[in-house]
Amino acid sequence: MKKKRKNKYYNNLSTGFIKITNHGYAFVHIKEFQKDVFIPKNKTHQALEGDLVKIRFYYNNRKGIKVEGEVLKIIKRKTKQFIGILKKSNIKSDDKYGIIKNNNIHVDILVSMKKLEKYHHNDKVLVQIISWPKKLRSPLGKIIKVFGSSGEYKTEIYSLLEEYKMSYKFSKKMENEAKKIFSERIIDLRSRKDMRNVNTFTIDPLNAKDFDDALSIRKLNTDIWEIGVHISDVSHYIKEGSLLDKEAYSRATSIYFVGKVIPMFPTILSNDLCSLQPKKDKLSFSYIFNINSKGEILKNWFGKTIIQSDRKFTYEEVQCIIDQKKGDYYEDIYTLFSFSKILIQNRLKNGGIYMEKVEVKFHLDEKNNPTSLYLEKNNDAHRLIEEFMLLTNRKISEFVSLNLNGIPSNKLYIYRVHDKPDFQKIISLKKIIEPLGYFLDLKNLKIAINHLLKQIKGKPEQNMIENLILRSMSKAKYSTKNIGHYGLSFIYYTHFTSPIRRYSDIIAHRLLYYYLNNNKKRDKNEKYKLKTIECYEKQSQHCSYKERLAIDIEREFLKFIQVKYIIKFIGKEFYGIITGFTDWSVYIDLLLFQTEGMVRLRDIKEDSYILNSNNYSIIGKKKRKTYYLGDKVKVKLMDVNIEKKQIILDWIDYNT
Template sequence: MPISPADILKILEKGARRPLTAREILGHLELPRGERQEAVRLLDELAREGVLVSLKGGRFSLPRKVNLVTGPLSVHPEGYGFVSPGDTREGDVFIPGRFLGEAMHGDRVVARVEPGRLKGKSEGRIIRVLERAHQTVVGRFESGDRFGYVVPADPRLHRDIFIPPASTGEARPGQVVVVRLDSFPGKNRNPEGTVVEVLGDAGDPAVEILTIVHKFSLPHTFPSEVEGELPGVPSQVSPSDYSGREDLRDLVTVTIDGESARDFDDAVAVRRETGGRIRLWVSIADVGHYVPEGSAIDREALERGTSVYFPGRCIPMLPEKLSNGICSLNPGVERLAMTAEIVFDEEGNRLESRFYPSLIRSDARLTYTEVRDMVVAEEARVIEAYSGIYPHLLVMKDLAWRLMEMRRRRGSLDFDLPAAEVVLDLRGRLEDIIRSERNLAHRMVEEFMLAANEAVATFLFGRGVPLLYRIHEAPDLEKMQAFQEFAAHFNYGMVLGREGVASRQLQKLLHEAEGRPEERMLNQVLLRSMKQARYDPDNVGHFGLAAELYCHFTSPIRRYPDLVVHRVLRAVLQQGGMKPGRRAQLQRSLPGTGEVTSQRERRAMEAEREIVDLKKCQHMATRVGEVFDGHISGVTPFGCFVELDDVFVEGLLHVSSLGDDFYHYEEELHRLIGEHRRRVFQIGGAVRVQVARVDLERRQIDFSLEEEGDPLRRRKKMKNRPKKAVKRV
């Protein structure tokens, strides 16, 4: 058996009393002569990755045994940072600004842990950069006396980048540019660079998008290798593709999506059967038929990991010829699909399921609004327009309620917190911020997709094949103990065992809080106590859904893990099942695929949040001085975060602006309390605030407290109130 990283780590963990040379490590391993060179190569690779540290004299050690930590560096805009070791036994290490050295935010570094200035506190000093996170930086170009300089768009890159006169290109002051880093920062010097691209003027909506694209290193153009494969992608389904597929064209099948959707990767059909049973067909675009594994299109899709959705623009995972063309389940045309056919009883329990390649033809492209108008509002005009489909929607409504009730019984959590939706005008500029609607039509589609995902995961798990699961680990016991204590102050109880808490306990607590003043507060605190869902071949279940087995199967146009699941399913369904070679290949590749796609998902979420935060700040910059009602959404030692009730914007009410008392932070109760007046600012509490300041570059909105009884400010609020609201259609 070839040597593995675990073999080396075991020696240095348990068998070494000091750092060892490569020769000494090889002696412990007792390797054949032919494998020694591979072991040395592996040692060097582990050192480059920071799993080991290479010391003077050619010796190797585990970082923590020599007071070192390795990991990504996160820099605060104020200039200090933290290193997050991969070893969960170690906490984040604080790095004072004077000890950052040549490291920049995002770099993978080695830091030496040393006694800090405060008694009992340790801090770190960066001694080596293992891997640079940035070769280019996006920011605003300005001209100085002798040098130009670029102010990075990311405030965590807290040093300006000097641009020599010969390296400014055609950039003009105030424009947004992309800079190639020619030298990195030192203790007493800023980084230097060369302008390689001028994006345009700051404030241009298109430039704002490009700025965030570059800031998060999002691939936004397809390489020539991908373009070279596109001529081989057909524009319509060929009859030769029908072979080996079940023909579902006679089923009444529909897609249900938002008004602005352009690609449709899921279609549904239902049929009521005897004994109160309902049969559901969930047909998903067969992307794998058109995207061979290992092709340039496939490699680029993995690199992107997911489509990224900005207001008014999408950066797709797949080229438009696929995502909006042959793979999109457009109405009235034949499309290839992978179908999950599932039968449910009157209680919403899955009785049987079957999976197969299919040929479908969608009968209609419905919007959430149209479905809501039919199954909720019962509008005769819309029902008449879809008279042939309406009876099927009523069956879907019945099934959705069954599935929702089934998930409720088993303890599935549903955080139905209001979300903001940015409305843009034709020029891409902000028009309004409104509450994002989530009606029964949304819930219907969600329930059907959840059911299909769970059924596929159960089927493949039963076949014992490697799979990329969508997992959501149970929250940490320590965080649940803190939440238990917090909830107890509102007279809510929950039982914690040694293994933590069951999702059913949390669901019961949230149900009891429905409609009460503390409902929003409890939802928010609990949500922040949860871990983030991710992709992993090691199944631990999905805590939030209370599902033992769950994967992503329903969106291969916009999520790479779904494409992986499709390929695994196809391999199992083929004659003879999955081949041993394919099984071995998946066992090797899936851990890395899960890590990459989870990271790409987080990157996309951060980028999407960034543009929404920018639009919110731009909106509030025009409303400085206005007064709003809001509620406290978070509490920290330095103040309260307040979410405005009408415009879905969050800002900071800094503790320094509370001049009526000295306020102390009580972490376990998520509140600030006045030392003398005992005034309390707690999550969920109602407050009235005035917009004091907006920092567009840092995406920060600062509030000041608006006290009752000030008629001048009340008149100003009335005077500045918008004259009309934008009606959503």
């Protein structure tokens, strides 16, 4: 007589998305349970990461796991295409298959040796699963595309773009449409304010080619200046519904890699026609205002203009002019700088959070290999431009959203919104920084965060704490539902100032132009028609989604460059700051490189360390020594894995 299985009920069926670990066991989230259903290694039945699966589950209290299950059926594959690295070197002559390794799935993909003759060991490829015979532990696939040798600059860029499903080529039709726009440009000056006789210049990074914005300034009398913020009038050239418009919407943003840009528009438009180059007549959409010496704005004007930039400045050149108090357009630049300081003060008084950005930058050689690293800090020149762009985005948003009497107009618009921080993340931040000697007043959070940012300036733990603050914040996004911008402390805010590289700004341009023309009763030929709020909300969500993808892809490529650069330092010792713990490892920010490496807990020789229950520290079993997030330690660079973008460290100094 068969024994009855205890605590197992096989009639429990459900569906969900599967998460498979590198070790092969998996979890499926289903609504009925708070905890995910555990799927043992031998019960995943050919499911792959992210697949929608049908499972049967049961209760298994003997193992201490409440709910265990097995995959019955794969309802829908998340994808059948994967990017991986072809491994041919250790294959014996009688082997039938070559192996393609992918870090995101727990199995290799096999490709018939007969079909691998034209491919090389370590090629990065796009492979498609064609079948998975029951007798094989891995699926069979075919190579669709080869990107080049793994670890090379172009290979990594184009394989990342493919992985994130980001467009990077313009079709012949699109290129032809761009050429047609370029050759047929007609300027109707009757509908534009002519600003070509006013001192105007652009301030951009050294290698910039797409100039979105220019500033103009003239003194009207002893106490009043007229300042113009001129933004490229991209929507004049790109008609809604055109081929290029649809492609720009699909991309939603330009992508900025180290040393390369994947533009939202063909370069004939982004770097030439729409770019506000010096000594050329250019069409712009402008915010022009009068301001007195106290920084009070007396008068606003919004509309289409024609400008001519007198000079193209880099941030470094403008910083030199500010520091040395001399140079081209010194008086204009210094006046704008003085006003930018007032704008910053006003923003901070109003409760804006003030974070100074530090970016890791690299010099590349002719083969695009990183030769040196430098940290670019926001200087006065950066802040000058930033403040006038913030002001423009705010003022345009207010103009649309408020009537002259200050009462909300309820007009439809696209806003850049930023919600309050997640309270639990703020509590976590508070707990992490307290052992380091910092305090966070939760009653006056913005003031407390600004105070904390001042306190950590120049300290080794600055980068880590700034990242923790950023992670505790909500993500800014686009929406038709205005909830204000928490970080900037603006009630109304939009993105208007970068239409060459952000589609959200083109939406903002079209809507503003519609409202400006709507007020002019004589203009009955306005072609732009308002769509439904649902339509703009869908566009907002799409722009937010694509922005997140672009940020992720840029970060991932930066990590690749950092890892590639750091190889030459293997065997050297460095100081680092502890930035994170898991059950198996410690993550350390290498101060010299501003990049994260990892020490395995089992490799720390002085004691056997375990993760404390709060996840913010580790403790030695014997000596009871505790290490916290933010502690400074000395490490040795042991190894680098370019494929996994990992930096392996050894913990050499325990008493720093």
